[in-house]
Amino acid sequence: MPTSSKLIDFSSVLAAGVHDMKNSLCLLLQSIENLSQMMPEANPQISENLASLQYEAFRLNTGLMQLLSLYRAEKQNLPISVDEHYVGDIVDDLLATNEGYVANKKMQLEVDVEEDIAWYLDADLINVLLNDILINAMRYSKQRLKLSTFQDEGYLCFRIEDDGPGYPESMLQAGNSTMHEFDIASGRTGLGLFFARMIAQAHNNNGRQGSIHMENGGVLGGSVFTLRLP
Numbered sequence: 768m769p770t771s772s773k774l775i776d777f778s779s780v781l782a783a784g785v786h787d788m789k790n791s792l793c794l795l796l797q798s799i800e801n802l803s804q805m806m807p808e809a810n811p812q813i814s815e816n817l818a819s820l821q822y823e824a825f826r827l828n829t830g831l832m833q834l835l836s837l838y839r840a841e842k843q844n845l846p847i848s849v850d851e852h853y854v855g856d857i858v859d860d861l862l863a864t865n866e867g868y869v870a871n872k873k874m875q876l877e878v879d880v881e882e883d884i885a886w887y888l889d890a891d892l893i894n895v896l897l898n899d900i901l902i903n904a905m906r907y908s909k910q911r912l913k914l915s916t917f918q919d920e921g922y923l924c925f926r927i928e929d930d931g932p933g934y935p936e937s938m939l940q941a942g943n944s945t946m947h948e949f950d951i952a953s954g955r956t957g958l959g960l961f962f963a964r965m966i967a968q969a970h971n972n973n974g975r976q977g978s979i980h981m982e983n984g985g986v987l988g989g990s991v992f993t994l995r996l997p
Contacts, residue, residue: 792828799824800867818871822902825868829899833962847889847969854916854923855882857890861897861914868905879915886923888996892966893925899959900927900992907931911987921975922995926985933983934990963994972997 799821858880869876904912908929915926938960960979967977975997985991 788831792824792831796821796824796828814871818868821868822906825902829895832895833959847892849887849889851885851887852890853882854884854886855880857893858914858916860894861901864898865901872905874905874908875911877913879913881916884923886996888970896963896966896994897925904929904990908989913987922997925994927992928985928987929989930987931989934981939981967994970996
């Protein structure tokens with residue numbers, strides 16, 4: 768019986784499977800959003816369950832996106848597609864994605880965005896990064912969140928703040944460490960921070976590099992995440 772001498776590239780098979788699962792999850796998230804709009808607002812228990820379902824689906828979708836991007840990074844050093852985008856459009860997409868969750872959890876999301884600013888960046892990767900940070904902020908906040916954008920010393924900054932307990936010291940140390948110090952095996956938090964730092968650093972302009980910064984305090988007293996893009 769003839770056999771093939773070509774070995775199966777299981778990493779490529781895994782990447783293809785992740786891509787298919789991600790597409791299915793996107794359909795699931797859309798169904799959850801449609802169901803949320805159809806349900807009566809007077810039932811808080813249903814709203815709470817829908818919010819939890821949506822949050823976990825977001826986590827799965829973000830995790831799959833991270834795996835797919837890390838696979839591409841291993842193969843091609845994380846190819847990014849940089850183009851000019853309006854900051855307001857990026858924020859609008861982010862808000863639209865999380866509109867149902869915010870409404871179901873009865874949260875207050877303050878937005879302070881300079882919408883007319885245009886910047887060169889990979890909108891898809893930045894959206895995935897910010898969405899992961901925002902859904903985690905929504906999970907740990909008490910009720911209030913703030914999303915803001917501004918320019919600082921030639922960098923475009925996205926900042927997400929909440930009124931929760933803040934980042935634990937271990938996360939602050941991991942978030943502000945150098946790339947080689949990340950321990951991906953430590954769990955989802957480690958992978959998420961590694962992914963965020965990798966996306967930020969993939970954005971370069973005139974010798975300057977993107978970065979992420981984490982701290983506690985801010986205007987709401989909880990966690991503060993800042994993405995800086997040159």
